[in-house]
Amino acid sequence: MKAATRGDSKATGVTHRQSVDGTSSGASVDASPLGGWLVFLFLLAYFGVATVYQTGSPDPIWQEGSPMDRLNGSLLWVTSAMALFNATLRSARPMAFMIWLLASATIGVVAIDELFMLHEKAIEITGDDDHPKILLIACAGVGIYILSKIERLHTSAQALLWCGFFAHFCYLLADMGDGDYFDLPLGRVTLTWIEEYLELTSTALYFSALYVQCFNVVTKSKKR
Numbered sequence: 001m002k003a004a005t006r007g008d009s010k011a012t013g014v015t016h017r018q019s020v021d022g023t024s025s026g027a028s029v030d031a032s033p034l035g036g037w038l039v040f041l042f043l044l045a046y047f048g049v050a051t052v053y054q055t056g057s058p059d060p061i062w063q064e065g066s067p068m069d070r071l072n073g074s075l076l077w078v079t080s081a082m083a084l085f086n087a088t089l090r091s092a093r094p095m096a097f098m099i100w101l102l103a104s105a106t107i108g109v110v111a112i113d114e115l116f117m118l119h120e121k122a123i124e125i126t127g128d129d130d131h132p133k134i135l136l137i138a139c140a141g142v143g144i145y146i147l148s149k150i151e152r153l154h155t156s157a158q159a160l161l162w163c164g165f166f167a168h169f170c171y172l173l174a175d176m177g178d179g180d181y182f183d184l185p186l187g188r189v190t191l192t193w194i195e196e197y198l199e200l201t202s203t204a205l206y207f208s209a210l211y212v213q214c215f216n217v218v219t220k221s222k223k224r
Helices: 002-021 025-055 067-089 094-116 118-126 130-150 155-176 188-223
Strands: none
Touching: 025 067, 025 188, 067 094, 067 188, 094 118, 094 130, 130 155, 155 188
């Protein structure tokens, strides 16, 4: 009986020490909601800054290189870095590593395009800057599908990726609905604000998905 009591005491002591230094699996689980709230607050602040900066800017929102464009490009660049972090975490798995690396490179190119308006050059080649956008969303859909088959995506990360794709698709519809392919019954300014917010929302969801995936992999490795 005494031995059993001592064993219980030792077990209790271990549990207590683990909870104090934060290395127990319970501490890792408790950190997950905190990580989610942090990224939510970060993005909330980002959207606020984008709105205030664009509202107070002399550059109209439909102008290429507007504050909304620059802030979206900056967030895309951070998303590219987040994909690179995920690639580093999967360096032991060549296929997953290459997919994440390709995703990082692709998002980085899109970020540069958004910041320096490279897609405007497509008008000189194809006569329409919507063609690269259509190609991009097709690549995004295929990329998410392949990644979900090769990588062990966290449930929340996968859901956020597809939500980002949906917002991306809605952005494309809004962009095409300004008279290029069809007309939406909205004024130019209203339609452009909706378009820009949808674009920024899709980027934010993609970023959140990669953040959640990275956080999940690191948390699991700590448990081991």
